[in-house]
Amino acid sequence: xxxxxxxxxxxxxxxxxxLAIAPVCRAADSTDAPTLSEIQRELKQLAQDxxxxxxxxxxxxxxxxxxxxxxxxxxxxxxxxxxxxxATTQQLENTDKKLQAxxxxxxxTNVQVKTLTAKVAAPIPAPEFxxxxxxxxxxxxxxxxxxxxxDFVYDQQSGALDGFHHATQNSFFFNFEPMFLYRPTDxxxxxxxxxxxxxxxxTATDIPLADFQITLNDYMTIVLxxxxxxxxxxxxxxxxxWVNRFVSAPLPFGVEAVVPPSEIGLQLRGGLQWGELGQDVxxxxxxxxxxxFSEPVPGAALGGPTAIASSQTNGKSIGARVxxxxxxxxxxxxxxxxxxxxxxxxxxxxNWFNSWGVDFNYFYGNLQTRGEWVQSYRQMGGGLPQDSRQxxxxxxxxxxxxxxxxxxxxxxxxxxxxxxxxVRYSGVNQHAVAFEDIKGATGIGVGGLxxxxxxxxxxxxxxxxxxxxxxxxxxxxxxxxxxxxxxQNEFDLELPRAGGVFVSNLGVSTAAxxxxxxxxxxxQFTVGF
Amino acid sequence: MRKLFIAILLAxxxxxxxxxxxxxxxxxxxxxxxxxxxxxxxxxxxxxxCHNPRPPGEKAPYEWDxxxxxxxxxxxxxxxxxxxxxxxxxxx
Numbered sequence: 001x002x003x004x005x006x007x008x009x010x011x012x013x014x015x016x017x018x019l020a021i022a023p024v025c026r027a028a029d030s031t032d033a034p035t036l037s038e039i040q041r042e043l044k045q046l047a048q049d050x051x052x053x054x055x056x057x058x059x060x061x062x063x064x065x066x067x068x069x070x071x072x073x074x075x076x077x078x079x080x081x082x083x084x085x086x087a088t089t090q091q092l093e094n095t096d097k098k099l100q101a102x103x104x105x106x107x108x109t110n111v112q113v114k115t116l117t118a119k120v121a122a123p124i125p126a127p128e129f130x131x132x133x134x135x136x137x138x139x140x141x142x143x144x145x146x147x148x149x150x151d152f153v154y155d156q157q158s159g160a161l162d163g164f165h166h167a168t169q170n171s172f173f174f175n176f177e178p179m180f181l182y183r184p185t186d187x188x189x190x191x192x193x194x195x196x197x198x199x200x201x202x203t204a205t206d207i208p209l210a211d212f213q214i215t216l217n218d219y220m221t222i223v224l225x226x227x228x229x230x231x232x233x234x235x236x237x238x239x240x241x242w243v244n245r246f247v248s249a250p251l252p253f254g255v256e257a258v259v260p261p262s263e264i265g266l267q268l269r270g271g272l273q274w275g276e277l278g279q280d281v282x283x284x285x286x287x288x289x290x291x292x293f294s295e296p297v298p299g300a301a302l303g304g305p306t307a308i309a310s311s312q313t314n315g316k317s318i319g320a321r322v323x324x325x326x327x328x329x330x331x332x333x334x335x336x337x338x339x340x341x342x343x344x345x346x347x348x349x350x351n352w353f354n355s356w357g358v359d360f361n362y363f364y365g366n367l368q369t370r371g372e373w374v375q376s377y378r379q380m381g382g383g384l385p386q387d388s389r390q391x392x393x394x395x396x397x398x399x400x401x402x403x404x405x406x407x408x409x410x411x412x413x414x415x416x417x418x419x420x421x422x423v424r425y426s427g428v429n430q431h432a433v434a435f436e437d438i439k440g441a442t443g444i445g446v447g448g449l450x451x452x453x454x455x456x457x458x459x460x461x462x463x464x465x466x467x468x469x470x471x472x473x474x475x476x477x478x479x480x481x482x483x484x485x486x487x488q489n490e491f492d493l494e495l496p497r498a499g500g501v502f503v504s505n506l507g508v509s510t511a512a513x514x515x516x517x518x519x520x521x522x523x524q525f526t527v528g529f
Numbered sequence: 530m531r532k533l534f535i536a537i538l539l540a541x542x543x544x545x546x547x548x549x550x551x552x553x554x555x556x557x558x559x560x561x562x563x564x565x566x567x568x569x570x571x572x573x574x575x576x577x578x579c580h581n582p583r584p585p586g587e588k589a590p591y592e593w594d595x596x597x598x599x600x601x602x603x604x605x606x607x608x609x610x611x612x613x614x615x616x617x618x619x620x621x
Contacts, residue, residue, distance in 0.1 A: 282605030
């Protein structure tokens with residue numbers, strides 16, 4: 001029993017007891033009156049107490065209810081938290097499972113990575129790599145080679161040839177000769193070359209090469225198409241800009257060519273080693289459309305088969321060349337080549353053109369020498385005299401890479417090592433020169449269009465061009481940046497000779513007079529791809 | 530003379546078509562080594578005959594296949610010597 005209830009019960013009992021004893025005590029009212037009032041007072045007190053206790057009890061109950069509500073809220077919150085905790089726990093369990101799966105995958109990946117790393121780190125056998133790379137490139141391969149070069153020519157022509165100055169120049173030129181090589185199989189190769197030359201007053205474009213090279217076996221290759229004339233060495237092997245040690249071509253292979261520079265037709269060629277290593281012999285035989293000339297007059301310039309004036313031949317040509325290399329490499333005597341060529345054909349519906357030549361080159365250490373002699377005969381129609389020509393050149397060069405000048409610092413000697421001084425003597429005996437060729441080259445009378453200014457091979461900056469009986473000494477100094485990058489410098493001296501005749505396109509000849517002694521300076525920076 | 534030339538050419542083509550070029554891919558290790566050593570001797574001689582020898586590293590191996598095929602034609606090199614040059618230049 002709670003305390004307030006006890007008090008209530010006790011108070012009721014006290015009142016009942018008071019009522020029971022009241023009669024007994026009334027006799028003595030006179031004397032017990034204060035006691036009754038006290039009792040009443042106490043009862044009143046008790047009633048007040050009871051009211052207070054009841055109020056307190058209600059307040060206490062109210063607090064209890066509030067506390068219960070608070071606790072209920074807390075319980076609800078706890079229950080909610082518990083639900084969340086359960087959800088989180090479930091999520092954690094799921095995550096844990098996923099982590100386990102991921103860890104397993106990572107372990108497997110790690111093993112795979114280690115395996116791959118080991119494979120990558122292991123050196124690939126060269127044949128396997130070559131095979132893979134070959135598959136990547138494909139079986140048909142292609143590349144661009146060739147050359148490009150910037151030239152400057154200072155060619156002050158003081159003398160006039162029968163009223164025509166021969167090409168005073170003070171100009172820049174740019175020459176671009178990309179060559180395309182396409183190899184569909186290991187026995188077929190196609191080569192094609194485009195040539196663009198840009199000068200002060202004209203631009204020239206040409207396709208000097210376009211042919212297939214078919215390797216039949218170890219001793220025979222067939223060439224079909226448009227090719228450099230395989231006569232001697234110069235046209236075929238020495239004409240590229242970065243290969244020719246000089247800026248200009250030797251006189252017999254410039255604008256006054258003695259044999260045609262190129263041909264359309266076919267070749268059969270090959271070589272074999274007849275003795276020790278280096279002792280070789282090679283052959284070339286070919287046939288084509290034959291020679292053509294700029295004019296049907298003596299002294300006319302020879303052109304390639306793609307020249308505009310190429311309709312003057314109605315025959316075909318045949319040619320042959322043999323080259324012999326007598327020195328074995330192990331003899332350390334150097335490399336010597338001796339060659340002989342011939343080229344024969346018909347032009348102008350039956351008139352013969354015959355030519356022959358010999359050539360040599362010899363290399364020993366830093367010394368390189370080469371030379372050629374070429375002779376041609378052309379039968380003329382209309383009672384004109386035979387047009388015979390002779391041409392030659394002889395050149396030598398010496399690399400200074402073995403020379404250390406005493407007293408000079410290494411830096412200076414390193415520059416000197418890249419130098420190659422050169423000298424060349426060339427000439428053409430040609431008693432007549434065609435007017436129209438000079439006009440084409442100088443721009444006189446053809447509107448300034450210098451169509452003949454830049455021939456197929458070599459820059460025509462020489463002072464001795466289009467002169468009968470021309471002679472020239474060229475001094476050169478090349479600075480080799482790399483094996484195929486060179487800065488070339490050339491100083492040309494024209495040697496005075498007796499002169500000859502000029503022939504118009506109607507066949508009228510006039511005396512040319514003596515050749516002036518002119519000079520030229522040419523410089524060229526060229527890169528071979 | 531023209532007929533003779535054509536006859537010689539036809540005979541040569543017929544003969545040549547019978548003999549196929551040797552494939553470099555069937556080469557043994559010893560053969561390759563022999564060619565590389567031979568190519569090292571020939572490189573400064575054959576190339577220098579016309580121009581400065583160009584370093585092997587200048588071009589990719591497949592480009593040397595093309596270049597030497599072209600140079601073999603221009604220089605009329607003996608076939609085995611041309612193969613030696615290719616192997617040397619590609620070995621670098």
